[in-house]
Amino acid sequence: MSDLDDLYQEVILDHNRSPRNYREMADANRKGEGYNPLCGDHVTVFLRLENGVIEDISFQGSGCAISKASASMMTAELKGKSKTAAHELFDRVHKMLTGEADGSGGAVGKLAILSGVCKFPARVKCASLAWHTVNAALAGDATPATTE
Amino acid sequence: MQAFSQKATAVKGFDVTRIRADFPILAQQIRGKPLVYLDNGATSQKPQAVIDALDRYYRTENSNIHRGVHSLSERATADYEAAREKVRGFINAESDQEIIFVRGTTEAINVVAQSYGRSFLTAGDEIVVSAMEHHSNIVPWQMVCEQVGARLRVIPINHDGEIVMEEYGRLLNDRTKFVAVTHVSNALGTIVPVKEIIALAHQRSVPVLLDGAQAAPHLKLDVRELGCDFYAFSGHKMFGPTGIGVLYGRRELLEKMPPYQGGGDMISLVTFEKTHYNVLPYKFEAGTPHIAGVIGLGAAIDYLQGLDWEQVTAHEHELLVRGTEALAEIVPLRIIGTAKEKTGVLSFVMDHVHAHDIGTILDQEGVAVRAGHHCAMPVMQRFGVPATTRASFAFYNTVEEIDVLVRAIHRVLKVFG
Numbered sequence: 001m002s003d004l005d006d007l008y009q010e011v012i013l014d015h016n017r018s019p020r021n022y023r024e025m026a027d028a029n030r031k032g033e034g035y036n037p038l039c040g041d042h043v044t045v046f047l048r049l050e051n052g053v054i055e056d057i058s059f060q061g062s063g064c065a066i067s068k069a070s071a072s073m074m075t076a077e078l079k080g081k082s083k084t085a086a087h088e089l090f091d092r093v094h095k096m097l098t099g100e101a102d103g104s105g106g107a108v109g110k111l112a113i114l115s116g117v118c119k120f121p122a123r124v125k126c127a128s129l130a131w132h133t134v135n136a137a138l139a140g141d142a143t144p145a146t147t148e
Numbered sequence: 149m150q151a152f153s154q155k156a157t158a159v160k161g162f163d164v165t166r167i168r169a170d171f172p173i174l175a176q177q178i179r180g181k182p183l184v185y186l187d188n189g190a191t192s193q194k195p196q197a198v199i200d201a202l203d204r205y206y207r208t209e210n211s212n213i214h215r216g217v218h219s220l221s222e223r224a225t226a227d228y229e230a231a232r233e234k235v236r237g238f239i240n241a242e243s244d245q246e247i248i249f250v251r252g253t254t255e256a257i258n259v260v261a262q263s264y265g266r267s268f269l270t271a272g273d274e275i276v277v278s279a280m281e282h283h284s285n286i287v288p289w290q291m292v293c294e295q296v297g298a299r300l301r302v303i304p305i306n307h308d309g310e311i312v313m314e315e316y317g318r319l320l321n322d323r324t325k326f327v328a329v330t331h332v333s334n335a336l337g338t339i340v341p342v343k344e345i346i347a348l349a350h351q352r353s354v355p356v357l358l359d360g361a362q363a364a365p366h367l368k369l370d371v372r373e374l375g376c377d378f379y380a381f382s383g384h385k386m387f388g389p390t391g392i393g394v395l396y397g398r399r400e401l402l403e404k405m406p407p408y409q410g411g412g413d414m415i416s417l418v419t420f421e422k423t424h425y426n427v428l429p430y431k432f433e434a435g436t437p438h439i440a441g442v443i444g445l446g447a448a449i450d451y452l453q454g455l456d457w458e459q460v461t462a463h464e465h466e467l468l469v470r471g472t473e474a475l476a477e478i479v480p481l482r483i484i485g486t487a488k489e490k491t492g493v494l495s496f497v498m499d500h501v502h503a504h505d506i507g508t509i510l511d512q513e514g515v516a517v518r519a520g521h522h523c524a525m526p527v528m529q530r531f532g533v534p535a536t537t538r539a540s541f542a543f544y545n546t547v548e549e550i551d552v553l554v555r556a557i558h559r560v561l562k563v564f565g
Contacts, residue, residue: 004512008505008563017500039504040521040534062534064502065564120508
């Protein structure tokens with residue numbers, strides 16, 4: 001498979017076309033704004049956090065296929081996870097996106113499909129924007145997360 | 149399309165193959181495909197003559213200028229000042245004292261905003277910019293507005309990306325004290341009718357700064373014919389080195405402006421009681437400048453002046469026309485920026501495909517374009533798009549490269565179904 005096919009796999013294109021959990025959440029108790037000043041990509045992540053568990057998660061925003069698919073898959077993966085588990089997953093995903101780890105062996109679950117991103121350094125920020133944003137939202141940080 | 153199958157541009161006497169041989173970087177492969185460099189709006193490539201000038205300076209005459217009594221310093225000073233004269237000729241300024249070397253267009257605008265703006269603008273004054281400015285011709289003015297209590301007014305643009313002149317006329321009033329507009333839009337390629345803009349401002353004795361970053365590589369410049377008070381441009385967009393740019397200012401204005409930075413070279417006498425500033429242009433050139441950059445810029449100007457500009461202009465126009473026709477045939481694609489007067493810029497969006505994804509796929513085909521907001525977020529907002537993909541031509545681009553661009557866009561369509 002070429003690098004490009006690796007990047008734009010059908011699953012990613014599907015999440016881009018029909019992103020999961022793409023909605024505003026009325027009863028969210030945490031909200032994060034993420035912004036990539038280089039390209040103008042923007043994402044808002046909504047969380048309902050109860051007793052340290054992500055009971056519900058959704059997002060909205062505008063961005064490229066990679067950022068949208070990454071955000072969509074992230075919401076699917078994080079729903080029901082504890083705050084601690086979410087942070088741990090963030091670390092593993094980040095390592096995979098930057099090429100430090102290959103994402104195999106189930107360490108990142110279905111998110112392994114994003115491993116092709118590491119071959120496109122300019123796109124790592126697209127894939128990690130939603131993750132930085134959710135991290136900030138979990139930390140209760142009101143300032144917008146950026147990829148810079 | 150009949151015209152499109154004919155490969156060479158019809159510009160008589162213009163040998164693009166020979167021109168390309170002057171730019172060593174162009175003869176390389178990217179991901180196994182010939183490089184198709186269509187990101188000239190971001191920065192242009194450098195001819196061998198410019199690379200050689202930098203190399204020669206560092207190998208044979210590197211030294212500090214304006215202060216050495218030794219031979220190397222004398223040579224470097226002479227070359228540095230000779231380049232200033234070349235710049236003067238390039239924009240037809242009256243005197244080389246009106247040519248100030250800075251880091252680039254951004255710094256040139258900041259010099260004017262901070263030096264002129266903070267000295268001569270006060271609370272309630274209005275600064276007029278257009279809706280298609282690069283951030284570098286917006287933010288410095290916003291900063292001055294905050295500092296002195298002035299207000300920023302914005303000339304709207306129409307759906308083709310042209311200045312709405314009637315609105316500009318209406319914006320001008322007794323409070324208007326400065327106008328800063330781009331000569332050519334970086335995001336859209338629009339050539340702005342700056343002479344009319346200047347004429348209207350001058351009727352009210354309002355000075356005008358032109359952001360010439362995108363004009364200098366494509367248009368014949370004559371600051372006296374334009375009548376502008378300040379003109380700012382960058383070396384790296386006009387085939388010269390990065391980190392060097394020019395602020396032209398009318399002497400009368402520069403004389404009354406305070407220095408922008410303090411330091412060496414910009415003084416004539418320093419005591420702890422009082423410092424006397426140097427004469428123009430040195431008053432605005434504190435510290436050791438980018439000597440190699442200035443000499444390299446001089447070499448770029450020599451190179452440009454060795455070209456036949458009638459042919460260059462015709463060739464670039466043909467690239468624009470053919471590129472526009474070719475992209476118009478791609479159905480889910482929309483060109484943003486359809487002004488009647490344009491340089492070779494094709495900014496476009498595609499249904500359901502973000503500019504970043506387009507940029508990545510084009511790169512797989514060896515095609516370098518810019519994807520994003522082009523440091524002109526208000527332009528993106530005006531057209532209701534988050535970002536565009538921008539192909540921007542220089543005279544070394546070819547019609548065949550437009551074919552490659554079109555094929556690469558078809559690959560985008562294939563990936564995104």
